[in-house]
């Protein structure tokens with residue numbers, strides 16, 4: 001099934017080494033290695049039948065390669081978010097030009113103060129959107145998102161988060177009713193109706209896989225998840241994201257897919 005035609009990515013900037021992290025013990029990212037991994041990420045995506053827009057690095061925002069957070073793109077509209085991390089908030093002004101290439105002004109919506117929302121907290125399942133209430137996404141942001149989606153005939157439900165940074169840190173939809181779940185998401189009633197693969201704790205990072213037109217991209221180095229996704233019948237490709245992991249980032253965070 002082909003669902004996505006376009007992908008937007010932003011090259012990591014040198015300042016990425018000072019990006020936000022909850023895991024300083026992993027060390028700072030190696031910038032040159034991160035660039036090579038980003039090259040691989042782009043070439044892997046290009047094998048999935050999508051056109052790729054590559055935005056230039058933006059040194060003002062260390063975390064700006066994680067383009068998933070300042071925007072959410074749906075089949076009907078684009079939503080510019082209001083990132084809850086102060087050092088990332090200005091990224092919303094920098095993603096909008098890329099979005100304008102695909103949506104007219106009256107289909108570009110905005111999450112505004114006092115609402116905050118980051119795209120990493122939003123998981124699309126057809127026309128329904130699960131939204132994590134996190135340190136980055138607040139109740140008002142979710143209220144605004146619900147209202148915007150309703151205008152276009154789409155729905156939204158809130159998932160309270162306990163431990164993870166973003167919703168998609170621990171749960172990702174692979175289409176065909178299949179879902180990868182780790183940690184706190186294994187038992188959440190919200191996801192009861194899906195065919196879930198429970199990710200072992202030592203591979204929890206690999207819950208963040210992405211489905212792109214019947215190929216699933218899995219982070220390199222997580223053999224149980226790799227086998228599980230293969231056994232679901234998908235074409236599987238891997239990309240090493242070790243340098244992004246040091247900043248709590250994964251495969252989904254590095255692109256907007258639509």
Ligand code: CIR
Nearest residue numbers: 020066120166247248249253
């Ligand atoms: C941050 O803390 O905002 C970045 N270091 C990582 C963002 C990861 N993005 C995502 O999960 N969507």
